[in-house]
Amino acid sequence: MFDKKRRIKQTRSLRPISAPLRPPIRKSLRRPNLLLAKTKKLLIIALTLFISIFAIYELFFSGYFLISxxxxxxxxxxxxxxxxxxxxxxxxxxxxxxxxxxxxxxxxxxxxxxxxxxxxxxxxxxxxxxxxxxxxYPLTANISITTDAIKKTYIVNSIGYAVKENMQLTTLPLIKMTAEAQINTGTPLIEAKKLEYILGTIKYYQDKFGMKILETTYKKNSREIRILTERNFEIWLDIEQPFETQLKKLKKSLVKLDIYKESLSYIDLRIAGENGDKIIYKRK
Incomplete structure (x- = not known):
């Protein structure tokens, strides 16, 4: 009997508890305002178009971006x-x-x-x-050009163009030239390769012989240069041949020709002998 009552009690306790009733949700019966939405869309389009036109005008047609x-x-x-x-x-x-x-x-x-x-x-x-x-281009040399009518001095850069006229820099080497025609500063006064050759010759001689070069004469027609040393004698070189080869001949000849003590007028390194070491020189 007690077991039956207990079972009935347990059965009742397993019944689900019903949730409290909620009032039904009523859907809005108001219709969307289509006219207002369409108006907003048109306003956005018009505003975007206005901004685009204004930006294009400012960028390309107004005076704000014109170079002054x-x-x-x-x-x-x-x-x-x-x-x-x-x-x-x-x-x-x-x-x-x-x-x-x-x-x-x-x-x-x-x-x-x-x-x-x-x-x-x-x-x-x-x-x-x-x-x-x-x-x-860096300034590399002073160029003095003499024609039948005038004599002018220029400072040239490393490719031979005149940078300054009627001026000299004492820190730069001096190159003398002659010209038959009128000087044209719109073109190089001297070829870049010839200028490089002359500057290389000056540096090589001063480094190897420890003697300063006062000036250089470039004879274009005969394709030669004449460097004047501080001992007041000239060295003649063939500009078509490597200056290193020609000056090495002079270096070898120092055992017979003392250029540091001899009173010389010039040394000609242009002529090659049978063994390639021939030099010609003239004493004063």
């Missing part, structure tokens, strides 16, 4: 004329839109027009300035 100046940013400039000529060439960009300006085309144009420039770089300084920086 060209500036050289180099801190040191050796050739002032070159600087002015570059600025004059770039003056054609004044009034053009800086955004669509093609810098690579301009750099190529300047490089072709001014071969004396080693490197050039153009940049845009928004909103209205084009900046230029360029590297010059």
């Amino acid at each position: 100046s060209v500036e050289i940013t180099n801190k040191k400039i050796d050739n002032e004329n070159l600087t002015e000529n570059i600025k004059k060439t770039l003056s054609e960009t004044i009034g053009k839109n800086i955004i669509i300006l093609n810098l690579q085309d301009l750099e190529l144009k300047i490089a072709n027009k001014f071969p004396e420039i080693k490197e050039i770089n153009l940049s845009k300084n928004y909103p209205q300035t084009v900046e230029i920086s360029f590297a010059e």
Whole structure:
């Protein structure tokens, strides 16, 4: 009997407890305002279109991005004329839109027009300035040119272009030349390879013989150079032959010819003997 009551009690305790009733959710019967949504969409499109048109106008048609100046940013400039000529060439960009300006085309144009420039770089300084920086070839020699009418002196760079006129730098070697025609500073006054040869000869002689070179005469027609030493005698070399080979002949001859004590007028190294060591010299 007790077991039956216990079972009935357990059965009742297993019945699920019903959840409290919730009021039904009523769906909104209001319809979306289609006119308002369409109006908002049109406003967004119109605003986007207005901003785009305004931006295009400001970028390409207003005066805000039109180039008004060209500036050289180099801190040191050796050739002032070159600087002015570059600025004059770039003056054609004044009034053009800086955004669509093609810098690579301009750099190529300047490089072709001014071969004396080693490197050039153009940049845009928004909103209205084009900046230029360029590297010059180093100054290497003083060139004195004599013609039938005049005698002029120039400072030339390493590829033979005149950088300064009627000036000399005492720290640079002096090269004397003659010219039959009028001097044209728009082209190299001396070929770059010939200039390199002369400068190499001077350095080699001073290093190997411990004697300074005062000046060098370049005779273009006869293809020779004559270097004047501090002992006031000249050494003649064939510019078509390596200067090292010719000066080594002189080095070997020092056992017989004391160039440090002899009073000499010149030494001619251009003529090759049977063994290649022949030299000709003249005493004063």
